[in-house]
Amino acid sequence: MSWYMAARCWVVSIAAAAMIVVAAAVFGSATLELPDLFSGVVIALPVSVLLPAVPAAMVLWNMGRGEPAHEAAAVRRPAEFDLAAVAALLLAQVVTAALLAPWFSFADSLAVVRNTAGYVALTLVLSRLIGPVVANVVMVMFPIICVRFGTIYAAGAPASAWWAWPLDTHSSLVALTQVLTLCVAAAAITRAAWLPRRRGVPAGT
Amino acid sequence: MIWVAPVLLGLIAIYAGDTQPEDGGYWTAATAVGTLFLSFTAPACAACAAWEGFRSRRLLHAVGNPVRSSTRVMVGGCWPVGVLAVTATGLVLWLYVPEPGTPGGPDVAILGTELLILCAHIAAGYAVGRAFPVVIAVPLATMGSFLVTTAGLGLEPAWIRHIGATNLYNCCTVEEIAAPEVLFAACVFAVGVIVSAVLIVSARVLVARVAAVLPGLAGTAIAVWLVLPLDWEPTAPRDLSAAECTDGTPRVCTWPEQESSADTIQASVTDVLARFESAGIRYADSMDPITFAHSSPGRIEIVATMVGALLPTEPADCPLGYPEWYFDVHERMSSWLYLTAGLDAGTAEGVAAPENVEAVRAMRSEWSPAEQLSWYEAGVDALRECPQGEPPAALRSVTASGGPS
Structure with a gap:
């Protein structure tokens, strides 16, 4: 087990995930103003929505560090180990959020955990279908796509479209349902032996 | 990269329909609007270059140290990405070509700056691809490049917008050209980044890699120093x-x-x-x-x-600010001049509130030309100086409620 953890470098990602919760709490509602030059509207990308994409992108690096041919024949099941490690990563985020609770909103931190889970699940699903590199690129673009196309400028406060779950508040059941569905799909597709693991990344790079 | 090209070129073609240059009949404006598309082209090029950086590193592991120098390996990997950059820039230029008969040609200075900026993104992307695992490097290069070309436009000090040359997109009217300082600063910044990237890629020890950041920092400092005196507009008056x-x-x-x-x-x-x-x-x-x-x-x-x-421009830094009546006077002066120049009241309402236009119309039909002229001259004098509490007595006779009192 310790060899597995060392080989996969999970500690780095788990530490990064915890740091992201702290950073998102500190920056709070800070936004990156991206002028949408073509429509003349300024799209505000909250930092706390973009940051969870960092640990999510690192997860595929961790999981790609082994040799697929060897792992396919391993006695232990690396897929299950990996899923457990992702669960540990999210648990580390929840613990960090709880530690930060006296100073920062626990519920807002949980929204960061939800978004991390969603991004990880999204990239895990995509990586089996289109390869890990493109999956990560798509996943990193997803928050921007949500802000650009998923924000509805109705009367009053801008709302988000139903599918733009990273933008929803911590109490949104629709967002939570989508993330949980994605997580189930990610777990199933990661364990699926019939779907080839795509990579093109030799060990050690 | 074969896969990136159609996506990038398609995006450019789709979005080009949505945006118009400042003046479609002026080559400089038609060239400058292309900088808008850097926010598509630069991330695509950076992502491809990061992939090339990863491939060269994979060869290092698989084959061993190359005979060619690291710079030559870098150029060999990056030139196809450069072809992509040139193609995308050419497509943008082609989409905005002014009507036949427009004098002059594409603004070579702006085009050159654009290509140099793309080279900087390619070099930086390659360096990122060499330094990080590929699954992280490619998204990092994409997102970083996108934020550099886009987020700067929303940030506060004006120099952030100038050194990337990204706010040239609404340059210029026929009376203006792109400010040479902005183009020069963007080139210096880009060259600094390229030199840093080349040095980082070729450095063999950690100290050299850290030191390789210095040319980039120097380039940034010089670029900031060049554009610091400018305000928001990246333009200069035309000769x-x-x-x-x-x-x-x-x-x-x-x-x-x-x-x-x-x-x-x-x-x-x-x-x-x-x-x-x-x-x-x-x-x-x-x-x-x-x-x-x-x-x-x-x-x-x-x-x-x-x-x-x-009409005089409003005096700067007035101690009492600009009260409502100051702008009312300005609007009435403009609408009086519009009507005097023979335009109709509807056109004047494009620059003045309807009640101000109405007051001026009533005044024109009831006052003698001499009275109107002295009212106008009093108004010009009042606009030239900082407003002092109440409007001058000569102007009060035209009230907002309509007509001369």
Whole structure:
């Protein structure tokens, strides 16, 4: 087990995930103003929505560090180990959020955990279908796509479209349902032996 | 990269329909609008370059140290990405080519700056691809490049927008060119990044890699120093020697782009000046020479430009600020000049509130020309100085509720 953890470098990602919760709490509602030059509207990308994409992108690096041919024949099941490690990563985020609770909103931190889970699940699903590199690129673009196309400028406060779950508040059941569905799909597709693991990344790079 | 090209070129083609250059009949504006598409082209190039960086590193592991120098390996991996950059830039330029007959050609300085910026993104992307695992490097290069080309436009100090040359997209009217400082600063910044990236890639020890950041920092510092005196506008006035001027006072100058409509412009200006003269308005020195900002100005634009030159600009840093009546006076002066120049009240409502236009209309029908002129001159004097509490007595007689009291 310790060899597995060392080989996969999970500690780095788990530490990064915890740091992201702290950073998102500190920056709070800070936004990156991206002028949408073509429509003349300024799209505000909250930092706390973009940051969870960092640990999510690192997860595929961790999981790609082994040799697929060897792992396919391993006695232990690396897929299950990996899923457990992702669960540990999210648990580390929840613990960090709880530690930060006296100073920062626990519920807002949980929204960061939800978004991390969603991004990880999204990239895990995509990586089996289109390869890990493109999956990560798509996943990193997803928050921007949500802000650009998923924000509805109705009367009053801008709302988000139903599918733009990273933008929803911590109490949104629709967002939570989508993330949980994605997580189930990610777990199933990661364990699926019939779907080839795509990579093109030799060990050690 | 074969897969990136159609996506990038398709995106550019789709979005090009949504945005128009500042002046479609002016080559500099048609070239400058292309900088808008850096926010698509640069991330695509950076992502491809990061992939190339990963591939060269994979060879390092699989084959061993290359015989060629790391710079040559870098150039060998990156030139196809450069072809992508040139293709995308060419497509953008082609989509915005002005109508045939427009004098001049593409603005080479802006195009060159754009390509140099893309080279910097490619070099930086390659360095990221060499330094990080590929599943992280490619998204990092994409997102970083996107944020650099886009987020700077929303940030506060003006130099952040200038050193990336990304706010050139709404440059320029026919009277302006892209500010040379901005282009120069963007080039210096880009060259600094390229030098840093090349040094980082070729450095063998950690200290050298850290030290390799220095040229990039130096380039940034020089670029910031160059554009620090500029305000938000990345433009400079165009040299008047390019324009063709008439004799007489005031001179009327037309730019080469206005050549086809020069006669119409001259006729309109003569007509408006005659109308102003019959109302007793003197030419202000600020009106000489009269130039127009659009390549084919209509009657309304011509009058608006001349009215803008007649009325004084508001004095800076007034201790009491600008009360409501100051802008009311300004609007009434403009609408009086619009009506005097022979435009209808509907057009005047484009620059003034309807009640101000209505008050001026009533005044024009009830007051004698001499009274109107003295009212106008009092107004110009009042606009020239900082407002002091109440409007001057001569102006109070036109009330907002309509008509002279």
